[in-house]
Amino acid sequence: MDPESVRAGERVPHGGDTDPDVLDFSANTNPYTPDGVAEVYDRALEQSRRYPDDENPDFRAAAAEFVGCTPDRVIPTPGGLAAIRLAMELTLEPGDDALVPYPSFGEYAREVQLQGASPQFVPHDEILEAEGDVLESAALAVVCTPNNPTGDVADPDELAAFAARCGEHETTLLVDEAFLGFTDQPSAAGLEAEHVIVARSLTKLFGLPGLRAGFAVASGEQRDALETARRAWSLGTPAASVGAHCLRQDAFVRETRERVARERARMTNALERRFDVVPSAAPYLLCNVGDRAVDDVIASARTDGVAIRDATTFRGLESHVRVAVKDREANDRLLAALDVLESDDRTGTDGAEARK
Structure with a gap:
């Protein structure tokens, strides 16, 4: 590591919210862990x-x-x-x-x-x-x-x-x-x-x-x-x-992939009612909020107890937010906070959820 470059360097922003009272959609982590971890x-x-x-x-x-x-x-x-x-x-x-x-x-x-x-x-x-x-x-x-x-x-x-x-x-x-x-x-x-x-x-x-x-x-x-x-x-x-x-938890990985793919598709359909959504194969979705102020979208969601990622910190993005794909109940809270959840989106408990 170059000492002079370190002294001139800076930290960079990331997702993740430390407030335990906020549902964190700013970090792209699985809401479940495999059995036996504890x-x-x-x-x-x-x-x-x-x-x-x-x-x-x-x-x-x-x-x-x-x-x-x-x-x-x-x-x-x-x-x-x-x-x-x-x-x-x-x-x-x-x-x-x-x-x-x-x-x-x-x-x-x-x-x-x-x-x-x-x-x-x-x-x-x-x-x-x-x-x-x-x-x-x-x-x-x-x-x-x-x-x-x-x-x-x-x-x-x-x-x-x-x-x-x-x-x-x-x-x-x-x-x-x-x-x-x-x-x-x-x-x-x-x-x-x-x-x-x-x-x-x-x-x-x-x-x-x-x-x-x-x-x-x-x-x-x-x-x-x-x-x-x-x-x-x-x-x-x-x-x-x-x-x-x-x-070594093959079943957990398989169930996670199936859940994320299913929920990602459902969330995309809902989010497209307000935003332009970038097609994704990952546990997150990048959304262009258009002429809406990114800060206002983030603040509005947080008022409802949901944290989302300010994606304008990524190089080249000026009107975007990023949201994680989690479990069905949490995803419904996100969609409701972003005012895109309709009654037909609520399809009940997902029986294929990965085990906690």
């Missing part, structure tokens, strides 16, 4: 009287099975953002350029700048088309799939072709799959290319954002460098134990 955590807490096993063999095995790679390629990290920072620390030097999508996760540009490098912004739906001199000049390219906040997923064949071009130009490709677990799309871990690093987060899919568990996937010398560079004891015992447990 019991696993309690056992791990007792084991935390000793330093954690820095090899994390069970966590690596569970993560590898989840994304379809070998355990030795998994690098445990305290959350997906830690994997992103680790990859950038390894890849970027002061003066380098990095291709960064927009609108997208604000931490990409910040992390690039903290290394003393420069983000070169590319429209998120055009970054897979980059080639030639654009790639030649970039030390790193970032792809977010599904992209946050738009929710579109990178086509696996197009991503593979882009990865191949990155390899030709010796550009490292960082693929952020923080929300890919909400879809049935394959992980870029399957590419098994030495210049490709995948970052994964457990906390969104499994409803545990405060646990801070994630991992990177890499190959060859890149993998060895990440393993050497990661902090000692980078994943605490509770996070490693609960993470491994969650990654």
